[in-house]
Amino acid sequence: MALFDVAPVLEGVASLQEKVEDAITKSKLLLEAVEGSQSKYTELSDEYPVLRSLKGRLAASQGPNEALSTELVKFKLELESFVEEVFNAHDQVRKDLKLWANELDRDNTKLRREREELANERRKLEVDRRDFDAQCLAAASKEQQITEARTVTSTDDTDQTLSIVMNNYTDHCEEDKKTKSAPSHVTRDVECQTEAKVNLAEETGEEDIQTAESIQVKDEEDRLEMENYASLRCRSQLQTATIGRNQRILTAPVSRAKALLFKKQDHALRIHQMLLDDITKVKEEKQLLKTENSLLSKRANEATADLFHLKNKMTINMSDRDELYKKLLKSKEQILKLEQTLRRQALGLVSNIKEQRQLQEEIRWSQIFALPLNQHSSQTKRIPRVRPSTRGR
Numbered sequence: 001m002a003l004f005d006v007a008p009v010l011e012g013v014a015s016l017q018e019k020v021e022d023a024i025t026k027s028k029l030l031l032e033a034v035e036g037s038q039s040k041y042t043e044l045s046d047e048y049p050v051l052r053s054l055k056g057r058l059a060a061s062q063g064p065n066e067a068l069s070t071e072l073v074k075f076k077l078e079l080e081s082f083v084e085e086v087f088n089a090h091d092q093v094r095k096d097l098k099l100w101a102n103e104l105d106r107d108n109t110k111l112r113r114e115r116e117e118l119a120n121e122r123r124k125l126e127v128d129r130r131d132f133d134a135q136c137l138a139a140a141s142k143e144q145q146i147t148e149a150r151t152v153t154s155t156d157d158t159d160q161t162l163s164i165v166m167n168n169y170t171d172h173c174e175e176d177k178k179t180k181s182a183p184s185h186v187t188r189d190v191e192c193q194t195e196a197k198v199n200l201a202e203e204t205g206e207e208d209i210q211t212a213e214s215i216q217v218k219d220e221e222d223r224l225e226m227e228n229y230a231s232l233r234c235r236s237q238l239q240t241a242t243i244g245r246n247q248r249i250l251t252a253p254v255s256r257a258k259a260l261l262f263k264k265q266d267h268a269l270r271i272h273q274m275l276l277d278d279i280t281k282v283k284e285e286k287q288l289l290k291t292e293n294s295l296l297s298k299r300a301n302e303a304t305a306d307l308f309h310l311k312n313k314m315t316i317n318m319s320d321r322d323e324l325y326k327k328l329l330k331s332k333e334q335i336l337k338l339e340q341t342l343r344r345q346a347l348g349l350v351s352n353i354k355e356q357r358q359l360q361e362e363i364r365w366s367q368i369f370a371l372p373l374n375q376h377s378s379q380t381k382r383i384p385r386v387r388p389s390t391r392g393r
Contacts, residue, residue: 016370023363027356034352040345072321079314086307093300100289107282118275125268 016366020363023359027359030352030356037349079310086303090300090303093296097293104286111282
């Protein structure tokens, strides 16, 4: 046995060589994996700007999306308030319509009652008129009988009055004759008393007689004319009194009854005209209320149609909002997945590079420590030096 046994060294070298070959195969596999990862990295790096632009777009669209969401919330609140206002207005319109309908029903009932009252009053007036006409006819017949009896008595009264007037006239004439015969007796007494003055008395008596006779004739003519005038006046007054009395007796109750009847008829006609005017006014008000009701019903129908359209628009906007929100969530999930894959690939590349460097260092140090100092040159010639790959850098 030689002083320096080479067998264990060779065995160690062979084992190291096997380890190096295993490490080389591993390094080749790692290089292939690194090349594959590098190709994937290049592919992903090509897609990275697209992803980056997508990320930027998403970041840029985040503000408008938030603004749109706030606007949608505001629009939703405004729609809810508008819908509440429309429903309140519709309820108010319904209440007003009900009130107006009740008022119209009340007015109709009042008009019906007034018409019934008018009809009853007309019937009462007709009955009263018939009764009054019957009473007037009965009174007229009674008055005719009374007037006939009074005409008989009035003729007797006129005869009595005429006889009284004639008696008064005869008495008056006798009194006048007595007053006229008195001066002759006086003159005769004077002639008897004074004989000396007979001649003078005769002369004066003749003159007085002539004057008295002329005066008496004139007075008698005047009295006769006055008495004839008075008698004619009395007869005319009696005739007019009897005729007027008879006419008044015949026509007084009938004329009063007719006047009362005409007054009642005028009053009833006035009331009837006033009621007709009130009925026309109520009809006009009813027509106005009907027109207002039709207008309000049209407005209510338009409001319900607008509300239906707004509800449809709201549902469409909500569906669009849900779709946009789903798309945004999907884009966020894709971005997160891409970021995770990029991080994994980067971490895998870094770990592979570290492992390769560590293996290279281990191989180099194993080669350094395995070779003796004398055979360093020969060992270095036999074992090829493995250079570290710079592909992954």
